[in-house]
Amino acid sequence: MANEIFSRLNGSASRRSFLAGLGAAAVGFSFSRKGFAAEEKKLNFYNWDTYIGETTLDDFKTASGIDVNMSLFATNDELFAKLRAGNPGYDVIVPGSEFVERMVQANLLEPLDHAKIPNIKNVAPEFINDAPYDPGRKYSLPYTWLVIGIAFRKSKVKETPDSWKVLFESDQYKGRISVMSDASELYRHVFKYLGHSANKPTPELILEAEKILKKQKPFIKSFHEDNGQDLLLSGEVDVVMEYNGDIAQIMTEDDDISFIVPKEGALKQSDTLAIPKGAPHPENAHAFINFLLDANTGKEIYETIKFPSPNAAATALMPDDYKNNPVIFPPADLVAKCEYPQYAGTEITRLLDESMTRLRAD
Amino acid sequence: MAARESTESRLAFWATALPPLLWVAVFFLIPLGVIWAYSFGENLGLTGVSISGTFANYARAFEPLYLQIFAKSVFVAGVTTLLCLIIGFPVALAIVFASERWRPWLLLLVMLPFWTNLLIRTYALIAVLRTEGYVNYGLAWIWESASWLKTLVGLEPLAPYEPLQLLYNNFAVVFGLVYVHLPFMVLPLYAALDRLDRSLMEASLDLGAGHLRTLFSIVVPLALPGIISGVIITFVPALGAYLTPDLLGGPDSQMIANVIERQFKKANDWPFGAALSFLLMYATFIAIALRAYLSRGKAADAHGI
Numbered sequence A: 001m002a003n004e005i006f007s008r009l010n011g012s013a014s015r016r017s018f019l020a021g022l023g024a025a026a027v028g029f030s031f032s033r034k035g036f037a038a039e040e041k042k043l044n045f046y047n048w049d050t051y052i053g054e055t056t057l058d059d060f061k062t063a064s065g066i067d068v069n070m071s072l073f074a075t076n077d078e079l080f081a082k083l084r085a086g087n088p089g090y091d092v093i094v095p096g097s098e099f100v101e102r103m104v105q106a107n108l109l110e111p112l113d114h115a116k117i118p119n120i121k122n123v124a125p126e127f128i129n130d131a132p133y134d135p136g137r138k139y140s141l142p143y144t145w146l147v148i149g150i151a152f153r154k155s156k157v158k159e160t161p162d163s164w165k166v167l168f169e170s171d172q173y174k175g176r177i178s179v180m181s182d183a184s185e186l187y188r189h190v191f192k193y194l195g196h197s198a199n200k201p202t203p204e205l206i207l208e209a210e211k212i213l214k215k216q217k218p219f220i221k222s223f224h225e226d227n228g229q230d231l232l233l234s235g236e237v238d239v240v241m242e243y244n245g246d247i248a249q250i251m252t253e254d255d256d257i258s259f260i261v262p263k264e265g266a267l268k269q270s271d272t273l274a275i276p277k278g279a280p281h282p283e284n285a286h287a288f289i290n291f292l293l294d295a296n297t298g299k300e301i302y303e304t305i306k307f308p309s310p311n312a313a314a315t316a317l318m319p320d321d322y323k324n325n326p327v328i329f330p331p332a333d334l335v336a337k338c339e340y341p342q343y344a345g346t347e348i349t350r351l352l353d354e355s356m357t358r359l360r361a362d
Numbered sequence B: 001m002a003a004r005e006s007t008e009s010r011l012a013f014w015a016t017a018l019p020p021l022l023w024v025a026v027f028f029l030i031p032l033g034v035i036w037a038y039s040f041g042e043n044l045g046l047t048g049v050s051i052s053g054t055f056a057n058y059a060r061a062f063e064p065l066y067l068q069i070f071a072k073s074v075f076v077a078g079v080t081t082l083l084c085l086i087i088g089f090p091v092a093l094a095i096v097f098a099s100e101r102w103r104p105w106l107l108l109l110v111m112l113p114f115w116t117n118l119l120i121r122t123y124a125l126i127a128v129l130r131t132e133g134y135v136n137y138g139l140a141w142i143w144e145s146a147s148w149l150k151t152l153v154g155l156e157p158l159a160p161y162e163p164l165q166l167l168y169n170n171f172a173v174v175f176g177l178v179y180v181h182l183p184f185m186v187l188p189l190y191a192a193l194d195r196l197d198r199s200l201m202e203a204s205l206d207l208g209a210g211h212l213r214t215l216f217s218i219v220v221p222l223a224l225p226g227i228i229s230g231v232i233i234t235f236v237p238a239l240g241a242y243l244t245p246d247l248l249g250g251p252d253s254q255m256i257a258n259v260i261e262r263q264f265k266k267a268n269d270w271p272f273g274a275a276l277s278f279l280l281m282y283a284t285f286i287a288i289a290l291r292a293y294l295s296r297g298k299a300a301d302a303h304g305i
Helices: A004-026 A056-064 A076-084 A097-105 A118-122 A125-129 A183-193 A203-219 A228-233 A244-251 A282-292 A295-305 A312-317 A345-359 B002-038 B056-061 B064-097 B103-115 B118-129 B134-152 B170-194 B198-206 B211-222 B224-239 B243-248 B256-264 B270-304
Strands: A042-048 A067-073 A140-153 A177-180 A220-224 A239-243 A257-260 A268-276 B041-044 B048-051
Touching (some): A056 A282, A056 A295, A067 A076, A076 A097, A097 A268, A118 A282, A118 A295, A118 A312, A140 A244, A177 A228, A203 A220, A220 A228, A228 A239, A228 A244, A239 A244, A244 A257, A268 A282, A282 A295, A345 B064, A345 B256, B002 B270, B041 B270, B056 B270, B064 B103, B064 B170, B064 B224, B064 B256, B103 B170, B118 B170, B170 B243, B198 B211, B211 B224, B224 B270, B243 B256, B256 B270
Parallel strands (some): A177 A239
Antiparallel strands (some): A140 A239, A140 A257, A140 A268
C-alpha cells in the first residue's frame, strides 16, 4: 500500500485492460470453469502492493507445488471495476470489508468451504463474530484489519491532535494538513466528528458535512489518495488522515512521527481473503487461503507489512514491539468507538460523489 | 487488361487496408460504441447497465456544476497551450536555424522525455517541486549565502528561508501540463518552420523590415498551419489530462477527467461517466472540425491570389 509509484503504475495498466475488458464483455466472453480434479498447479492472486511476506509465495510453492502469479491493485474501486465486467481469471482477491458486502450483493463472490480451511481456528474470535459485512464469514476471511486515525509529526504539533476537529474545523495547522480524497471515507469521518454514526448517512447529513469541509478547504493542502504517509514523511504536511498500518510502516524510518485514533472514533476496516465467482482454480484458492491463515505464515507476513493481524495464533508468535505497539493495536477503548463502514447503496454513493465533486470544484 | 489491373489494385488495397481497419473496429470503434451506448443507459443494481435510451445522463452533465468543471478544464488546457506556444515557438525556430550537425541532437532532446513513462516524469517533478525538493533546496542555499554575506559586511542576517509552496496547487498543474505537452507543440512547429522558404525572410530583412516585423508579418503567417496543428495536438490531450491534476493538484485542481475517472471507479456510475466522456469527445471533434474549416478558408485564400 505504501509504494505509490508501483501501485499507480499498476493502476494505469488496469485502466487500459479495463477497456479491453469492455470489449470482451460486449461479445459475451466469459471464463469457463474447469473441473476440480484436473486443476493445474497454478493460482492467480490479486493483491494490494507491499501486502505479502517476502518469502510467502515461495513457501507456498514449496509446500504445495502451486505457482502463484500475483498482480496488484491500488484501490477497492479498481478491484470492483475489474471484476464487474466478468472475472478475468483471478482465484484469490483481497477486498476491503465494505467491498465484501458490495460484492456479495452484486453476486461476485464464491462462498468459502470452511471444511477446506482448517486454519480458520487461528482467527481471533471477534473477527468471526463481529463482522457485520459478512455474517458467518460465508464469503471472506480476515487478512488484516486497520483503523483510520490522525498521523502527525511530533515536533510540529503543540499538543497531541486527539480530535478530528484539527483536520475538519480548525485553522491551527493551515496549509499543513491533508485528508483522504475518498468521499465515503472522508464524509463518514465528518459524521463521526459531528457525533453521528458513520453508517447512517442521509442527504441532509451529507450537505452538513459538505458545508464544514467547504469552510475547511482553504486550510487543506491536498486531498490524498493512499499516500498520506508519503506526504508526512517528506515533510509536505504535518497532520494527516491515514491508516494505522501505513503509518506503522513509516514509523520505522522516522521516529518523529506518531498516530492516534481520535476520541470521536473512526472507521475500522478489514482487508479480507475471498474467492471471486468464476475463479479458474477454486481448490488451489482454498489451499492458499488456508496457508495464509497459518500461524507461521502469518508471522512472516505481519513482520513484513506491519499491519494489525486478526490472526491470534500469528500474533502470539510476534515480537513484543509489534504486539504492544499502540499504533498497530490502538487502545481498546478507542477501537470500541470505531465502526465498520457499511455499503450505503447506489443513491447515497451518488450523493457522496456529487458532493465531493462540488467540494473540489472551485 | 485495364479491368484486370483495376481488380488487382483493388485486391491489393483491401489486403493492406483490412488488417488496420479490423484493428480499429475491434479495439477502437466497438469499445467506443459500448461506452456510447452506456451514455444512454441507467444503472441496474451494482453491476448492470440497461440501455434505455435515456438522456438523463446528458441532462445531468449539463448541470452548472459540471459545466463549471468543463469550463475550468478548458481554461487550464488553454493556458497550457498558450504557454507551450510561447515557449515552443522560439525553441522550434532555434532548432530550424541550428547547424546541420546540431539539429538531430536538438530534436532528440525534444523527444527524449517520451522515452520515459509519464508517471515517472510526474513523480520526478514532485521530487523537484515539493517543500523539501530540489528547487527549494537550491533557493534555500542562495538565501543562506546572501544572509551570510550580509553578516560578513556587518548587516543583520536575513529571516530564515520560507520554502515556496510549489506543489498541490493550480500552478503545479499548469507547470506539469506544460512540461508534458511541450514536445507536442515543438515538433509540428519545427516541421512547419523547416519547410519555410528562407529567401522570403531574407527579402523581408533586405527590404528594411526588422527582425520582429519579419517574424510576425512573414514567419508566423506562413507557419500558421503548423501553429494550428500544434495548438490542437496540445490542447486536446491537455483537456483530458487526468494524472497531472490528480498528482500535482491541490484541493481545487479537479479537472473533468478526474470526475470521469471517479464515475467509473468510486461512484460506480458508468452511464454518467460515459456521458461525460462523450461530451469531452464532442468538444474535441468540434475543435478538429474548426481546424479543418480554418485551413479550408486558407486554401481558398491561396487560390484567390
